[in-house]
Amino acid sequence: MTVLDEAPGEPTDARGRVAELHEIRAQAVAGPSEKATNAQHAKGKLTARERIELLLDPESFREVEQLRRHRATGFGLEAKKPYTDGVITGWGTVEGRTVFVYAHDFRIFGGALGEAHATKIHKIMDMAIAAGAPLVSLNDGAGARIQEGVSALAGYGGIFQRNTRASGVIPQISVMLGPCAGGAAYSPALTDFVFMVRETSQMFITGPDVVKAVTGEEITQNGLGGADVHAETSGVCHFAYDDEETCIAEVRYLLSLLPQNNRENPPRTEASDAADRRSDVLLDLVPADGNRPYDMAKVIEEIVDDGEYLEVHERWARNIICALGRMDGQVVGIVANQPQALAGVLDIEASEKAARFVQMCDAFNIPIITLLDVPGFLPGVDQEHGGIIRHGAKLLYAYCNATVPRISLILRKAYGGAYIVMDSQSIGADLTYAWPTNEIAVMGAEGAANVIFRRQIAEAEDPEAMRARMVKEYKSELMHPYYAAERGLVDDVIDPAETREVLIKSLAMLQTKHADLPSRKHGNPPQ
Numbered sequence: 001m002t003v004l005d006e007a008p009g010e011p012t013d014a015r016g017r018v019a020e021l022h023e024i025r026a027q028a029v030a031g032p033s034e035k036a037t038n039a040q041h042a043k044g045k046l047t048a049r050e051r052i053e054l055l056l057d058p059e060s061f062r063e064v065e066q067l068r069r070h071r072a073t074g075f076g077l078e079a080k081k082p083y084t085d086g087v088i089t090g091w092g093t094v095e096g097r098t099v100f101v102y103a104h105d106f107r108i109f110g111g112a113l114g115e116a117h118a119t120k121i122h123k124i125m126d127m128a129i130a131a132g133a134p135l136v137s138l139n140d141g142a143g144a145r146i147q148e149g150v151s152a153l154a155g156y157g158g159i160f161q162r163n164t165r166a167s168g169v170i171p172q173i174s175v176m177l178g179p180c181a182g183g184a185a186y187s188p189a190l191t192d193f194v195f196m197v198r199e200t201s202q203m204f205i206t207g208p209d210v211v212k213a214v215t216g217e218e219i220t221q222n223g224l225g226g227a228d229v230h231a232e233t234s235g236v237c238h239f240a241y242d243d244e245e246t247c248i249a250e251v252r253y254l255l256s257l258l259p260q261n262n263r264e265n266p267p268r269t270e271a272s273d274a275a276d277r278r279s280d281v282l283l284d285l286v287p288a289d290g291n292r293p294y295d296m297a298k299v300i301e302e303i304v305d306d307g308e309y310l311e312v313h314e315r316w317a318r319n320i321i322c323a324l325g326r327m328d329g330q331v332v333g334i335v336a337n338q339p340q341a342l343a344g345v346l347d348i349e350a351s352e353k354a355a356r357f358v359q360m361c362d363a364f365n366i367p368i369i370t371l372l373d374v375p376g377f378l379p380g381v382d383q384e385h386g387g388i389i390r391h392g393a394k395l396l397y398a399y400c401n402a403t404v405p406r407i408s409l410i411l412r413k414a415y416g417g418a419y420i421v422m423d424s425q426s427i428g429a430d431l432t433y434a435w436p437t438n439e440i441a442v443m444g445a446e447g448a449a450n451v452i453f454r455r456q457i458a459e460a461e462d463p464e465a466m467r468a469r470m471v472k473e474y475k476s477e478l479m480h481p482y483y484a485a486e487r488g489l490v491d492d493v494i495d496p497a498e499t500r501e502v503l504i505k506s507l508a509m510l511q512t513k514h515a516d517l518p519s520r521k522h523g524n525p526p527q
């Protein structure tokens with residue numbers, strides 16, 4: 001028998017009690033057995049405490065309810081009552097700022113969630129909300145603890161309710177570090193960011209065995225819900241890495257870009273990159289010919305401080321880029337069309353990706369810079385039947401609702417509804433700029449001429465010559481770079497080389513922006 005299984009002994013003296021406390025603590029910290037630790041390492045995974053050490057500043061972790069044990073009975077549970085009950089909870093600091101954390105200990109019941117385990121998580125979530133500090137979950141658990149039945153399941157309900165209450169109040173980050181099935185997969189979907197590690201983490205509502213039984217499909221765990229699947233295909237995860245160390249280091253980086261809560265601004269740093277740095281290179285990076293692709297990521301790299309930014313959902317919906325970076329030390333969210341992927345069109349996935357990002361930036365007081373080069377929404381039966389109307393509306397709704405500073409810049413194409421959706425002046429952008437290469441229009445000149453001059457073209461002796469003449473006429477009348485500026489639809493046409501300086505000066509002016517939305521319970525956003 002170990003101290004773990006015994007009631008505390010007879011009191012001797014205070015020093016004896018303290019020695020006993022240290023012994024109990026040491027056992028709680030050590031966990032179930034060396035064999036279990038080795039098994040965890042053999043799978044290429046760290047233990048919960050090793051992960052917490054990587055996440056938090058050295059020596060900063062304060063554990064809560066380390067000595068908690070479950071009171072469940074049946075299925076031999078009476079004889080197996082490990083300290084922590086399979087989840088380590090507490091708080092510490094990341095770069096000196098408070099962060100709350102819970103980490104499943106897979107060595108105990110496979111990290112599965114029982115009643116006591118769940119109430120520990122509820123308590124730490126309540127503390128994070130009360131303190132107004134971010135919550136990071138390090139997930140490595142097998143879902144509801146089957147032996148505890150519906151009591152375990154109800155524990156998940158309490159987590160989901162708190163996730164939702166905390167949404168838009170404190171940043172919530174879910175780090176997936178093991179197989180997370182059933183109940184364990186829902187909570188992350190309610191949080192702001194999901195991180196995964198290739199090979200060792202999976203998320204699914206039902207595992208491969210159930211899938212095979214119900215649909216007959218045969219698939220591996222990683223094929224069903226591995227990091228690459230969720231980073232590229234489903235969009236469930238925002239960040240995917242090869243190992244836990246890199247993954248957790250990136251969580252720290254993300255936290256450095258976020259405020260503690262919705263009442264604060266993100267932390268500002270001293271910038272070493274000059275605010276008035278010219279970017280003549282932008283003239284070579286972006287071809288004036290609207291049909292030639294280029295890498296929008298290089299434009300972002302050129303205008304942010306030190307070329308450094310964190311791309312969110314980097315591998316999902318690549319036709320739009322969502323990134324967090326700094327300009328003159330101030331954190332900004334950047335939404336940019338990517339002409340290198342699908343010519344930068346807006347489709348269902350791009351609209352969903354950008355809508356969630358804009359919403360997140362607005363919730364956490366992060367100004368939004370929108371870089372436009374968009375030929376329109378993607379036409380097609382799949383898109384229409386997939387609900388592009390309601391998905392596109394999500395992006396529109398998110399921008400229209402955002403009260404943070406909003407600046408948009410049109411680099412080249414800005415056509416039709418997609419132009420309006422991408423934070424045009426008409427939906428509330430605070431400042432709108434355009435490069436002299438801009439083509440703001442209802443649609444491309446060829447398409448426009450085919451519609452409005454259809455009869456003239458059809459009846460002409462030489463329809464091709466007539467079409468070319470009409471395209472030219474349309475372009476010179478309605479598509480010249482100063483058309484929008486003459487009508488006040490953009491605030492200024494700027495020299496691309498001065499982009500960084502103009503954006504930074506605009507951000508500085510908007511620092512004190514305050515905007516209120518009408519009083520209401522909540523809106524009814526398109527879903």
Ligand SMILES: CC(C)(COP(=O)(O)OP(=O)(O)OC[C@H]1O[C@@H](n2cnc3c(N)ncnc32)[C@H](O)[C@@H]1OP(=O)(O)O)[C@@H](O)C(=O)NCCC(=O)NCCSC(=O)CC(=O)O
Binds near residue numbers: 112153205
């Ligand atoms: C998560 C796993 C892929 C991990 O596989 P591994 O081979 O790595 O590990 P393993 O199977 O040896 O499990 C390690 C230890 O955890 C225990 N264990 C695993 N899953 C458990 C669970 N859900 N409840 C209680 N204990 C559990 C195992 O018995 C074992 O205990 P010991 O070490 O003593 O031998 C697998 O264990 C698994 O598929 N578990 C069931 C997952 C599941 O169906 N969850 C959904 C629950 S319902 C739910 O959550 C609600 C819902 O949405 O419907």
